[in-house]
Amino acid sequence: MSSAVAPTPGSRAQPRAVWGGSPLRLLLWAVPLVFLAVFFFYPLGAIFRLVIVSFWREGLDPSVVGAITRPLGFTVYQAALSTLFTMLVGLPAAYLFGRFQFPGKGLLRVLTTLPFILPTVVVAASFNALLGPRGWLNLLLVEGLGLTAPPIQILNSLPAIVLAHVFYNTTIVIRTVGSAWEQLDPRLEQAARVLGAAGWRVLAEVTLPLLRPAILSALTLVFLFDFTSFGVILLLGGPRYATLEVEIYIQAMSMLNLPLAGLLSAVQMACTLLLTVISSRLAGESFLPLAPRLRGEGLRRPESLTERAMVWGMVTLLGLLLVSPLAALALRSVTRFEANRGQRGAVEQGFTLDYYRELFVNRRQSIFYVPPIAAARNSILYAGATVGLSVGLGFLAAQSLARRSRVNRVFDALIMLPLGASAVTLGLGFIIVFNRPPLDVRSFPFLIPIAHSLVALPFVVRVLHPALVSIPQSLRQAAAVLGASPWQVWREVDLPIVARAALVGAIFSFTISLGEFGATAFLARPEFPTLPVAIFRFLSQPGALNYGQALAMATLLLVVCAVNIFLLERVRLNGAE
Amino acid sequence: MARSRGGVVLVVEDIWKDYEGLPLLRGVSLTVSRGETVCLLGASGSGKSTLLRIIAGLERAERGRVLWDGQDLRGVPVHRRHFGLMFQDYALFPHRSVAQNVAFGLRMQGLPAGEVRARVAEALEQVNMGGFANRRVTDLSGGEQQRVALARALAPRPRLLMLDEPLGALDRALKEELAGELRALLRKTQVPAIYVTHDQDEAFSLADRLILLHNGLVEQSGAPAEVYAAPVSPWAANFLGLSNLLPGQVLALDPLRAKTPIGVFEGVQVEPAAARTLPPLRVGSPVMLLFRPGNARPGGEGENRITGVVEDCVFMGEGFRLRLRLESGHLFTFLLKEPLETGGRVTLSLPKGDVQFLMEPDGAVGREEK
Numbered sequence: 001m002s003s004a005v006a007p008t009p010g011s012r013a014q015p016r017a018v019w020g021g022s023p024l025r026l027l028l029w030a031v032p033l034v035f036l037a038v039f040f041f042y043p044l045g046a047i048f049r050l051v052i053v054s055f056w057r058e059g060l061d062p063s064v065v066g067a068i069t070r071p072l073g074f075t076v077y078q079a080a081l082s083t084l085f086t087m088l089v090g091l092p093a094a095y096l097f098g099r100f101q102f103p104g105k106g107l108l109r110v111l112t113t114l115p116f117i118l119p120t121v122v123v124a125a126s127f128n129a130l131l132g133p134r135g136w137l138n139l140l141l142v143e144g145l146g147l148t149a150p151p152i153q154i155l156n157s158l159p160a161i162v163l164a165h166v167f168y169n170t171t172i173v174i175r176t177v178g179s180a181w182e183q184l185d186p187r188l189e190q191a192a193r194v195l196g197a198a199g200w201r202v203l204a205e206v207t208l209p210l211l212r213p214a215i216l217s218a219l220t221l222v223f224l225f226d227f228t229s230f231g232v233i234l235l236l237g238g239p240r241y242a243t244l245e246v247e248i249y250i251q252a253m254s255m256l257n258l259p260l261a262g263l264l265s266a267v268q269m270a271c272t273l274l275l276t277v278i279s280s281r282l283a284g285e286s287f288l289p290l291a292p293r294l295r296g297e298g299l300r301r302p303e304s305l306t307e308r309a310m311v312w313g314m315v316t317l318l319g320l321l322l323v324s325p326l327a328a329l330a331l332r333s334v335t336r337f338e339a340n341r342g343q344r345g346a347v348e349q350g351f352t353l354d355y356y357r358e359l360f361v362n363r364r365q366s367i368f369y370v371p372p373i374a375a376a377r378n379s380i381l382y383a384g385a386t387v388g389l390s391v392g393l394g395f396l397a398a399q400s401l402a403r404r405s406r407v408n409r410v411f412d413a414l415i416m417l418p419l420g421a422s423a424v425t426l427g428l429g430f431i432i433v434f435n436r437p438p439l440d441v442r443s444f445p446f447l448i449p450i451a452h453s454l455v456a457l458p459f460v461v462r463v464l465h466p467a468l469v470s471i472p473q474s475l476r477q478a479a480a481v482l483g484a485s486p487w488q489v490w491r492e493v494d495l496p497i498v499a500r501a502a503l504v505g506a507i508f509s510f511t512i513s514l515g516e517f518g519a520t521a522f523l524a525r526p527e528f529p530t531l532p533v534a535i536f537r538f539l540s541q542p543g544a545l546n547y548g549q550a551l552a553m554a555t556l557l558l559v560v561c562a563v564n565i566f567l568l569e570r571v572r573l574n575g576a577e
Numbered sequence: 578m579a580r581s582r583g584g585v586v587l588v589v590e591d592i593w594k595d596y597e598g599l600p601l602l603r604g605v606s607l608t609v610s611r612g613e614t615v616c617l618l619g620a621s622g623s624g625k626s627t628l629l630r631i632i633a634g635l636e637r638a639e640r641g642r643v644l645w646d647g648q649d650l651r652g653v654p655v656h657r658r659h660f661g662l663m664f665q666d667y668a669l670f671p672h673r674s675v676a677q678n679v680a681f682g683l684r685m686q687g688l689p690a691g692e693v694r695a696r697v698a699e700a701l702e703q704v705n706m707g708g709f710a711n712r713r714v715t716d717l718s719g720g721e722q723q724r725v726a727l728a729r730a731l732a733p734r735p736r737l738l739m740l741d742e743p744l745g746a747l748d749r750a751l752k753e754e755l756a757g758e759l760r761a762l763l764r765k766t767q768v769p770a771i772y773v774t775h776d777q778d779e780a781f782s783l784a785d786r787l788i789l790l791h792n793g794l795v796e797q798s799g800a801p802a803e804v805y806a807a808p809v810s811p812w813a814a815n816f817l818g819l820s821n822l823l824p825g826q827v828l829a830l831d832p833l834r835a836k837t838p839i840g841v842f843e844g845v846q847v848e849p850a851a852a853r854t855l856p857p858l859r860v861g862s863p864v865m866l867l868f869r870p871g872n873a874r875p876g877g878e879g880e881n882r883i884t885g886v887v888e889d890c891v892f893m894g895e896g897f898r899l900r901l902r903l904e905s906g907h908l909f910t911f912l913l914k915e916p917l918e919t920g921g922r923v924t925l926s927l928p929k930g931d932v933q934f935l936m937e938p939d940g941a942v943g944r945e946e947k
Binding site (some may be wrong): 187193194209459 | 633635654655656658659661662666668669670671672681682685686708729732733752944
């Protein structure tokens, strides 16, 4: 056979998966697909079915139109406002990261990764600890000015929502636009200057046009996130401000009006789909080659007085924005500022660990039937289950995706779909569908990690797939020639290389699960709360103790997330080079 | 004499510049006259490009002045200097067409649209790119990009044109073709120009005047032929491709003779055209002997004879290039009219005018400073 000498062209162009055409490969496919069908498409389909059936039967009441347009209008309004302010902070910050070298830049860069992974309840609790009626700013003002009431009433207002969104999404602008800016060859701007363009003209004629794709993609992404924001608005906006997501939750959980919640969900999904299409259209706009010859060539130290003022002003602003709420949270959780029981008027202040100690106590008037610390235990159990589920499914999916084919492209798109549906919609779908044993929301707590896995799966696959594809086919062939069976090839070649990616995926899904609030708010039962749900409940109760416990739990969650980020960076750094 | 066609327009005085804590330029001075093309020649990392960027105003020198027509340019921002700068990799605006790139500088001057169009067309004609006005610059070949970049730099009629290794990224044949076009264009437009390169052939073919930059200082300056005929230092000789160098010691001053490991040679000390003064030769001074490759002849009697083994002898069109391994181990290159057999032992004799006595210039002491 001549093919023994020269490899056939096809064998090189098409990387072959390890399992030839065996039924095992079918399994790779089938398991994630069945999972998606049962736990994603079925609940989603049920929402649409419910909407169509109930409004077919009853017709569309004019009041229903109002019930949709009101939250929709507010959703768009707050998202636009939040996006505007995010860009106002983010674009100068992107300039800072893209063009300047300054001490502490590495630390600031790490800080900007925090919002990526911090649960909404932690952020909400943080802003509460900073600006709320019991927050630091109000406490200090009351103390300092001898006031009787907290002077700053920012909670339950639009500014609180906008502020939290700016906190969350500035990072996206810094990442997207900042890295494009760093990639932008400084010679292009210099060429414009030599040709007679003054500073602002260089910006208008060269810099901004070249950064346009990055800016537009950041803009749509930020808007999309602001549009679908749930926890921040529920916790910081208060009852007066309902976006589509919050309204879905209220209609489903308080008003028990599932058809309306479903309709809102459908509207929300349609909007998300539209935004995603726009966003991918914009992202598809051809990025021009901007790469400078040397990495970091465009970076310089701030020189003139204006540049220095700009840089340090921006660093201070970002530091304040990112650090002060989290510091306020951690400090407030160990500080007592309340009158002691029985000693009216006398205020005891100072360091205390009471809020943490109370977490282990099951008080009779408690909101839950269990000591609050049980929420932490539940969260960890759910997160562990989520890791197992999402990494296992992600592995199967990534393994089968490693082979390029048209069917696989469809499969890939299917796996990514849960990214587009909001967690709230997912939660709603679950309570509509899974209401009979054995799959009953009320008796089958495993539905929570399943929902979390759906949220985490796209991320896990996105981490695992490139790692699998990166393994050169020749390595596997070399192992096979040396006598390894397909299974041994996988174990000896694929597994060690993919293990690191799997670890990254595991940390990701663990952190996602720990902080997940949207779906969990629908699915968690009072005797099995998760940390975010417990924080939400405690925050919405009166009383210094409840407040302190909420902050204590949020601090615990914050610490765990920060540790995870640290681990993630370590694993990634070790992986690079 | 350098072919200067008018008064001095650009004066660069005593420029000092550090790069990452180390001195890069250490007191560079030069002038450019009206209509003159000056080639700044130096190894990579010698600070040539940095000097251009300082003149353009893109970087600030730690010390020194840049003057145009007697006016100090300190405080004049880049965009008001009205200089042209062609970047090494052209820095064409990828989001604009060929014509829009060329029009940029004209628009910045606030010229009316009609005139901009006419001048763009004219500039593109000048570089033989007339038919490319509406093309995307990202679709152009390297040579085409080079031409567009030149047109963009020339279109606003700058009072000084600076070119930073403009042919660096191109292949040999294209390089020669474009160098020819460039030479013609510089002659025609009479724009004073500073041309930075590390390729001496390019510099020879374009320069009215050559400036050798070495160790942060001007090593030598003069017309290409003068510099080639009389390199001022061993480094300059070597950099220009004259690498038959041998250390020796002065034996006598009249006639000028020196002792080397391979014998005694009689030679000359050529007065360099410009740049720094040389220390006076004394008996006993260490010198570097340069054996020019062009006029060696096999055989001969007396002094000025070099003996070695023929490593190879290659036909080069106009003659044969001989590589000779000396007894001292040095490998010398000569150009001969007749071929010699490889592996054979041969003795060459050189006219005394082709043995040049070189010394490290005065700056040598200062150069060792940290």
